[in-house]
Amino acid sequence: MKQVFAVFGDPVSHSLSPAMHNAAFSALGMDCVYHAFRVRPEKLENAVLGAEAMGFGGLNLTVPLKEKALKLDFIKPDPLAKKIGAVNTIVFGKDGEIRGYNTDGPGARQALLDTSVEIMGSRIVVAGAGGAARALTFQLAADGADITVVNRTEERAVELAKEISAAALPGKIRATGLSGLKGLLRDADVLINTTTLGMYPNTDAAIATAEELHSGLIVFDIVYNPLETRLLREAKATGAKTISGVLMLVYQGAEAFRIWTGVEPPVELMKKTVLEALQA
Numbered sequence: 001m002k003q004v005f006a007v008f009g010d011p012v013s014h015s016l017s018p019a020m021h022n023a024a025f026s027a028l029g030m031d032c033v034y035h036a037f038r039v040r041p042e043k044l045e046n047a048v049l050g051a052e053a054m055g056f057g058g059l060n061l062t063v064p065l066k067e068k069a070l071k072l073d074f075i076k077p078d079p080l081a082k083k084i085g086a087v088n089t090i091v092f093g094k095d096g097e098i099r100g101y102n103t104d105g106p107g108a109r110q111a112l113l114d115t116s117v118e119i120m121g122s123r124i125v126v127a128g129a130g131g132a133a134r135a136l137t138f139q140l141a142a143d144g145a146d147i148t149v150v151n152r153t154e155e156r157a158v159e160l161a162k163e164i165s166a167a168a169l170p171g172k173i174r175a176t177g178l179s180g181l182k183g184l185l186r187d188a189d190v191l192i193n194t195t196t197l198g199m200y201p202n203t204d205a206a207i208a209t210a211e212e213l214h215s216g217l218i219v220f221d222i223v224y225n226p227l228e229t230r231l232l233r234e235a236k237a238t239g240a241k242t243i244s245g246v247l248m249l250v251y252q253g254a255e256a257f258r259i260w261t262g263v264e265p266p267v268e269l270m271k272k273t274v275l276e277a278l279q280a
């Protein structure tokens, strides 16, 4: 009998995770299937316990359930997920324990490592202070980066920086409003956009333009719809290296796959599957 894996979210119908994981299961000859289920926040408890009762192999959680999962005391978060305050991967342990992980941070880290970024000591500007920024900055601070969080609502950036400082991670952390961005970029090694600027349908927007970027920068946009955002076009125009949000999507999925199965997933196939789905 096939083992079932799933993503729970609301909305969830556009999730690329089923295509990505089913391609991986099929290529590895694993008798598993991955489905998307629309689950409302107030039904999350029932849905997770139901999945466990039915012997599901593991779960992903997406908007708006990632933060909610930490409020369910039967889900034991790992230390990083607990600090981030969000769970995107659930494992049903053989010991009966239900464990929660956050693979968004590791996914972003792997996307940077792919482009040969030495995270330790790198001056990284993170634009945005929402859920994605939280996952990413906790991970990068744990890896020793020198981070400045820049956000339209400055207090939100300050709050995130405070939490990261309190976690006593090896990296450095500062916060500022958007007006500080231009000056910071001159001396930065990496710019990561976690804001929704540039995301469909606002494809003309970008957190920075070519004049504010430089050829020594690595520009990583976690937005993957469109595949090439205006920010990445502006970055290319200056000769900067770019990293597509597709990589973070694929690597967070690959990390979840490892956690559930202990098997190394076919990452290139997962990437190809996601790119094909986005171009369809």
Ligand code: ATR
Binding pocket: 127, 128, 129, 130, 131, 132, 133, 151, 152, 153, 154, 156, 194, 195, 196, 197
């Ligand atoms: P997610 O969980 O996906 O990170 P989010 O929590 O809604 O999403 O965060 C969206 C981020 O995009 C926030 O940092 C938001 O800035 P505010 O905290 O000031 O709202 C940022 N953002 C959205 N629209 C923006 C815009 N037009 N200009 C600048 N930043 C914007």
